[in-house]
Every structure is written in C-alpha cells, then in structure tokens.
Amino acid sequence: MSDEHSHVDDTRSAGQGHGHAAPGEQEADAKANVGKAVGIYATGLLLAGILTAASFWAAGSHAIFGPAVPAALIALAVAQMGVHLVFFLHITTGPDNTNNVLALAFGVLIVALVLVGSLWIMRHLDHNLMPMSSVMDMQR
Amino acid sequence: MSAATDAPSAPTRGDRPEGRHGDPNRLGHGTVPISEQGPAPKRIVVAYGFWIFLLSDFVMFSGFFAAYAVLVGATAGGPTGADVFELPLVAAETVLLLLSSFACGLAGVATVQRSTRWFQVAMAATAVLGAGFLACELYEFTHLIGEGAGPGRSAFLSAFFALVGCHGVHVTIGLIWLTTMMAQVRAKGFRDDILRRIACFSLFWHALDIIWVALFTVVYLMGAGGA
Known part of the structure; x- marks a missing residue:
C-alpha cells in the first residue's frame, strides 16, 4: 500500500499537490517542454561562462585598481554561485521553495560564521602573539 | 491517505476567476487545509x-x-601561490566542470522525458568531462609534488592540498555514483526509486560545481594575483 502511495505521488507533476518543490526540480511547464528545460540550463551555462571569464579577466588584467581586485572576484563568485543555484539547482524564490531557501539560508549563516569567525580570531591571535624570534631570545 | 492522494484533484471552491490564475502556487492550498494533506x-x-x-x-x-x-601566508620560506599556480590549467578545469554540470542538467531533462538513450548519452558526457577535470587536477598535484611543493613543504601547501584534494575526492565519488546510475537505469529503467537517486546525484554534481566556483576564486585567482 505504501508503495502504491509513493507511485501515485511520484508520477504527479511538480508544483501541484502539496505546494512544495523538491530541490533541483524544474517547474511544471519547463518539465513538459524540452526546449524550455534545455533553454534554462543553456542560460545558466551562458551566464556562468560570462562570470567565469570576467573573474579570470579581473584577476589577470590591471584595469581594476589593485586592492579592489579581491572584492571584485568575491562579488563575481557570489553572483556565479547564485546563477548555479537558480539555473542548475532550481532554487527559486517561489512559495513552493520556502523550505529549500530556509535551509540554504541557515547553511549560508553557518558557513559565514565559520569563515569570518576563524579569520577574525586567528588574525587577532597572530597580531597579539609575540614573534617567534623574540620568544627564542627570552628563553636564552 | 485518501486525503493526500485526492488533494490535487479536489475542485477549487467556487467559480471565481482568480481560483486558478490568482493563486498559481496554491498558497491557499485549494479546499484541503494544510493539516489534512498528509505527508509530502x-x-x-x-x-x-x-x-x-x-x-x-x-x-x-x-x-x-x-x-x-x-x-595562506604560512609558506615557511617555500613557494607561494603566485609561484606554483598555473591559471591556464585552472581555466581548463573550470570549463570542464562547468560543461559537466551542464551535461548533468541535460541528463535530468532526458530523465523527465523518460528517454533512456539521451540519458545515457548525457551522463556519459558528464562522466568524460568530470574525468577530464580529475585528470587535470591529478597532473597538477603530481607536478607540484615532483617540484618539491608537496603537502609537507609548508602549512600553506598542506591547507591547499587538503582543500583542493577534498573537492577532488568528492568528484571521484561523484564519478563512481554517476556510472552506478547509468548501470541502474540500464538494468532497472526509470523506476521511482531510481528517479530519486538520479535527482540526488544531479544535486550533488551541481553542488560540486558551486564549491569549485568558491575554490578557483579564493585559492587560484586570489593566490595567483600575488595579493
């Protein structure tokens, strides 16, 4: 009986029924239309390609003020991750995606805490520690 | 259970014109309250x-x-990122992995259309491109170790090999999973459980590409810039 149930559920098209979409699942109209479904991936590939090319260009050229290059690279990377999430993983802002977006937001929060926290703490530790050579001098 | 299966076919209340088009995402959940819809x-x-x-x-x-x-700065007198990173190789890796992700997406489209032939073609392309990425990475690693810039040289290189190697291990596992999925579709067809595994695999493969975006930006582009 439970097998039959899951079979009925799985043949149901996306966006109907429970008002939820599985992560990675396309919208119903894109599912029915091969051209549209492929077009979504092609759009994502094009945008990601442009952003990648821009990243490599920004790192190699001197057109951007030197100290601003890392900021530009991070901005481009965040944009490209967004493109991947929307066009490849189909995480959208639609109401059927609320659970997926909330989980993603929590993940981003933890990632940010780990990254910023580590860098912050280690920079202060590094700054406050005595250089190794003076430690050696004191031990003589 | 009957409430769960009947929910989508239940007629919307009344004949108001906004019944279908005014609520395309079923925020009102039709006539069945959300507590009565059963498990997802x-x-x-x-x-x-x-x-x-x-x-x-x-x-x-x-x-x-x-x-x-x-x-990243703890090079212990050894090579820095600007000394060892080869950006043309990294660009090739990036292109291979991006195209691999695209091919994986096409395999997903073929799955929705239940086209076994196109699924196998797209998955084979995904596998070849992914293997090409791994080959580039293996070449880079052996090249670095041969130059004496192995993971034991400095804390910077230890962290580099751990981070990039961890991503490489994920890609390797993905490749094994990928070939398993090709075999399963060949042997069992698009059964419901196989479809769920394909969906999880494509999520995994696209996620690896997201990690790689962070990786080539933070490690290679920022490192090679000599910043």
Whole structure:
C-alpha cells in the first residue's frame, strides 16, 4: 500500500499537490517542454561562462585598481554561485521553495560564521602573539 | 491517505476567476487545509533530506576554506601561490566542470522525458568531462609534488592540498555514483526509486560545481594575483 502511495505521488507533476518543490526540480511547464528545460540550463551555462571569464579577466588584467581586485572576484563568485543555484539547482524564490531557501539560508549563516569567525580570531591571535624570534631570545 | 492522494484533484471552491490564475502556487492550498494533506511525497522528502546533507557538506568545506585562508601566508620560506599556480590549467578545469554540470542538467531533462538513450548519452558526457577535470587536477598535484611543493613543504601547501584534494575526492565519488546510475537505469529503467537517486546525484554534481566556483576564486585567482 505504501508503495502504491509513493507511485501515485511520484508520477504527479511538480508544483501541484502539496505546494512544495523538491530541490533541483524544474517547474511544471519547463518539465513538459524540452526546449524550455534545455533553454534554462543553456542560460545558466551562458551566464556562468560570462562570470567565469570576467573573474579570470579581473584577476589577470590591471584595469581594476589593485586592492579592489579581491572584492571584485568575491562579488563575481557570489553572483556565479547564485546563477548555479537558480539555473542548475532550481532554487527559486517561489512559495513552493520556502523550505529549500530556509535551509540554504541557515547553511549560508553557518558557513559565514565559520569563515569570518576563524579569520577574525586567528588574525587577532597572530597580531597579539609575540614573534617567534623574540620568544627564542627570552628563553636564552 | 485518501486525503493526500485526492488533494490535487479536489475542485477549487467556487467559480471565481482568480481560483486558478490568482493563486498559481496554491498558497491557499485549494479546499484541503494544510493539516489534512498528509505527508509530502517521498520524492520531495528524499530530495530535501539530500539538500540538507549538501548544505552540511558546504559547512564542512567552509572549515577547509577557513583553514586555507588562515594559513595562506604560512609558506615557511617555500613557494607561494603566485609561484606554483598555473591559471591556464585552472581555466581548463573550470570549463570542464562547468560543461559537466551542464551535461548533468541535460541528463535530468532526458530523465523527465523518460528517454533512456539521451540519458545515457548525457551522463556519459558528464562522466568524460568530470574525468577530464580529475585528470587535470591529478597532473597538477603530481607536478607540484615532483617540484618539491608537496603537502609537507609548508602549512600553506598542506591547507591547499587538503582543500583542493577534498573537492577532488568528492568528484571521484561523484564519478563512481554517476556510472552506478547509468548501470541502474540500464538494468532497472526509470523506476521511482531510481528517479530519486538520479535527482540526488544531479544535486550533488551541481553542488560540486558551486564549491569549485568558491575554490578557483579564493585559492587560484586570489593566490595567483600575488595579493
């Protein structure tokens, strides 16, 4: 009986029924239309390609003020991750995606805490520690 | 159970014109209250659970990224990133992995259309491109170790090999999973459980590409810039 149930559920098209979409699942109209479904991936590939090319260009050229290059690279990377999430993983802002977006937001929060926290703490530790050579001098 | 299966076919209340078009995402959940709709379909529960796993994988990678960022200057007199990174090779890796992700997306489209032939073609392309990426990475690693810039040379290189190697291990596992899925579709067809596994695999493969975007930006582009 439970097998039959899951079979009925799985043949149901996306966006109907429970008002939820599985992560990675396309919208119903894109599912029915091969051209549209492929077009979504092609759009994502094009945008990601442009952003990648821009990243490599920004790192190699001197057109951007030197100290601003890392900021530009991070901005481009965040944009490209967004493109991947929307066009490849189909995480959208639609109401059927609320659970997926909330989980993603929590993940981003933890990632940010780990990254910023580590860098912050280690920079202060590094700054406050005595250089190794003076430690050696004191031990003589 | 009958409430769950009948929910989508239940007629919307009344004949108001906004019944269908005014609520395309069924925020009002039709006539069945949300508490009476039963559990979500297995397809959604499985993919959501795998999404949670992927996010926890991102959190694990953030630890490796943090270690790398802290140790990037600890070269112990050895080579820096600007000395050892070859950007043309990294660009080739990026293109291979991006195209691989695209091919994986096409395999997903073929799955929705239940086209076994196109699924196998797209998955084979995904595998070849992914293997090409791994080959580039293996070449880079052996080249570095041959030059005496192995993971034991400095804390910077330890963190580098751990971070990039961890991503490479993920790609290797993905390749094994990928070939398993090709075999399963060949042997069992597009059964419901196979469809769920394909959905999880494509999530995994696209997520690896997201990690690689962070990786080539933070490690290679920022490192090679001599910043």
